[in-house]
Amino acid sequence: MSLKINRTFLKTLRGFNTAFGRNVANEQPAFKTEESTDETHFGFQKVKEGEKEHKVHKVFEDVAKSYDLMNDAMSFGIHRIWKDIFIHRLSPTENTNLLDVAGGTGDIAFRFLNYAQNSNYKNCTATICDINSAMLEEGKKRAIKLGYSPNSLSWIEGNAEKLPFNDETFTAYTIAFGIRNCTHIDKVLDEAYRVLKPGGRFLCLEFSHLENSVAQWIYDQYSFQVIPVLGIFIAGQWQPYQYLVESIRQFPNQETFKAMIEAAGFRIVTYENLTLGVVSIHSGFKL
Amino acid sequence: MLLNRMCFILFKPSQHRLKRQFLPCLRARKFSSENLNNVNINKENEENYEENIQNKILEASLTYVQELGWSKAALSSGAEQVGYPGISHSMFPNGGGDLVHYFQKRSSKRLLQYLKELQQESSSRPIPPINFVEKALKARLEMTVPYVSKWPQAIAIMSLPQNVPNSLATLLTMVDDICYYAGDSSVDFNWYARRIAVAGVYKATELYLIQDTSTDFKNSWQFLNKRLSELEQLHMLLVKSDESSRITKDSIAAAFTTARNMIGLN
Numbered sequence: 365m366s367l368k369i370n371r372t373f374l375k376t377l378r379g380f381n382t383a384f385g386r387n388v389a390n391e392q393p394a395f396k397t398e399e400s401t402d403e404t405h406f407g408f409q410k411v412k413e414g415e416k417e418h419k420v421h422k423v424f425e426d427v428a429k430s431y432d433l434m435n436d437a438m439s440f441g442i443h444r445i446w447k448d449i450f451i452h453r454l455s456p457t458e459n460t461n462l463l464d465v466a467g468g469t470g471d472i473a474f475r476f477l478n479y480a481q482n483s484n485y486k487n488c489t490a491t492i493c494d495i496n497s498a499m500l501e502e503g504k505k506r507a508i509k510l511g512y513s514p515n516s517l518s519w520i521e522g523n524a525e526k527l528p529f530n531d532e533t534f535t536a537y538t539i540a541f542g543i544r545n546c547t548h549i550d551k552v553l554d555e556a557y558r559v560l561k562p563g564g565r566f567l568c569l570e571f572s573h574l575e576n577s578v579a580q581w582i583y584d585q586y587s588f589q590v591i592p593v594l595g596i597f598i599a600g601q602w603q604p605y606q607y608l609v610e611s612i613r614q615f616p617n618q619e620t621f622k623a624m625i626e627a628a629g630f631r632i633v634t635y636e637n638l639t640l641g642v643v644s645i646h647s648g649f650k651l
Numbered sequence: 652m653l654l655n656r657m658c659f660i661l662f663k664p665s666q667h668r669l670k671r672q673f674l675p676c677l678r679a680r681k682f683s684s685e686n687l688n689n690v691n692i693n694k695e696n697e698e699n700y701e702e703n704i705q706n707k708i709l710e711a712s713l714t715y716v717q718e719l720g721w722s723k724a725a726l727s728s729g730a731e732q733v734g735y736p737g738i739s740h741s742m743f744p745n746g747g748g749d750l751v752h753y754f755q756k757r758s759s760k761r762l763l764q765y766l767k768e769l770q771q772e773s774s775s776r777p778i779p780p781i782n783f784v785e786k787a788l789k790a791r792l793e794m795t796v797p798y799v800s801k802w803p804q805a806i807a808i809m810s811l812p813q814n815v816p817n818s819l820a821t822l823l824t825m826v827d828d829i830c831y832y833a834g835d836s837s838v839d840f841n842w843y844a845r846r847i848a849v850a851g852v853y854k855a856t857e858l859y860l861i862q863d864t865s866t867d868f869k870n871s872w873q874f875l876n877k878r879l880s881e882l883e884q885l886h887m888l889l890v891k892s893d894e895s896s897r898i899t900k901d902s903i904a905a906a907f908t909t910a911r912n913m914i915g916l917n
């Protein structure tokens with residue numbers, strides 16, 4: 365029964381691109397790494413650093429079409445609330461020049477523009493940078509469909525570890541559910557620091573670790589037992605969702621990630637847990 | 652010998668032993684104290700660095716309060732004025748609350764300066780405590796005057812649950828400073844009573860001030876004067892009643908003793 369309903373949903377959703385939900389597909393590894401013999405993790409597997417990008421790319425290629433639905437199904441729609449809170453924490457003002465990295469389909473950028481519009485802030489622009497041109501095309505189409513002015517949006521294909529922008533270009537940098545899939549988190553943070561103007565803000569939304577061990581146990585059960593099964597039912601794939609939940613476990617916890625942000629030079633680094641720490645928002649300033 | 656013994660008493664055996672154990676370490680530290688000091692200074696600079704920038708932004712934001720209120724807008728304008736993008740306002744997650752708190756702290760600091768000057772002045776030509784308090788409160792309220800049109804908003808912000816601890820603490824520190832410099836050295840219940848009374852007068856006058864339309868806020872200063880003289884009267888009354896009640900208590904006790912004597916119970 366539920367399978368039937370899911371299939372119907374899927375069909376409808378395939379017909380048009382909704383404003384939300386493609387974010388997981390945005391989780392492109394935004395970089396080209398040189399071939400090296402160093403190992404990195406791909407989920408729980410160990411792979412060569414140069415392979416990760418390719419592997420991650422394949423994962424998202426496989427499941428791109430059902431990501432809208434899977435995001436909603438896996439998080440019970442809560443990911444929309446997380447993103448709303450994220451923009452609320454960013455709290456943009458007039459003349460905010462935002463760079464949204466790994467923001468392919470514009471989930472964060474559209475929310476940002478809505479916020480600016482609702483608050484009557486003028487001169488707010490968003491630049492969306494993603495390594496995957498297909499995702500950017502998707503985002504452009506959605507922007508036209510949703511009626512966003514092309515003046516306030518620009519779409520650039522680029523690598524998060526080597527951003528195609530000059531130093532001190534932006535006043536805000538956001539990365540939502542993207543940094544986890546990068547091979548070198550420290551390089552991404554260094555680049556974020558470089559492109560921000562002094563006083564600019566770095567804000568990152570990412571899956572994290574729960575503080576309560578009982579809740580972590582429940583969350584683990586859900587992640588490993590339910591999510592891959594959901595993947596089979598909705599997207600017809602097991603492996604990509606196995607990667608998703610494993611990569612979340614591999615990502616540094618709140619305190620470690622905070623230390624990494626500080627190491628990149630950011631100041632006043634804080635983090636806030638949402639939903640008991642399923643995701644956390646890390647914030648820092650370039651001062 | 653005696654000194655040794657005293658040492659022994661002062662540092663209980665365990666501490667004594669501990670101290671001996673750590674003595675080499677202490678010595679080692681002394682040799683490198685120069686380095687250590689440098690490290691400390693650097694660390695201090697590092698800590699102050701963020702705070703200095705924040706204070707710079709807050710200070711600049713105050714100039715926008717009359718126009719934009721105690722708000723995110725004032726903070727981002729302030730940030731822009733000192734050369735940061737408007738979005739750096741978000742380093743103050745409490746928004747207007749942080750701005751009000753900064754203003755209160757800054758005013759308290761300035762008041763402290765004034766109190767010290769006033770105390771020096773009064774050492775050569777004594778000022779009665781009640782006048783001292785009046786001068787201090789007036790000086791403090793005058794700092795609020797430039798922002799009086801937006802002060803109701805500040806009062807509202809200060810009474811939000813998340814801001815209450817901060818605003819209470821700054822208020823109590825302020826009245827404590829005033830009472831201390833006015834020469835209150837009581838160690839009994841009066842210590843609390845005086846401070847609470849002064850805080851009450853301050854808050855009442857503040858409320859009067861925000862709806863005062865008289866030139867130069869004459870009515871407010873009159874109001875302040877009246878409340879303080881009432882306070883003085885009340886204080887006198889309490890002191891007197893304390894005396895009379897003691898006499899009453901004593902006479903009752905005496906009567907009771909006499910009665911017992913007459914009955915022959917003693």
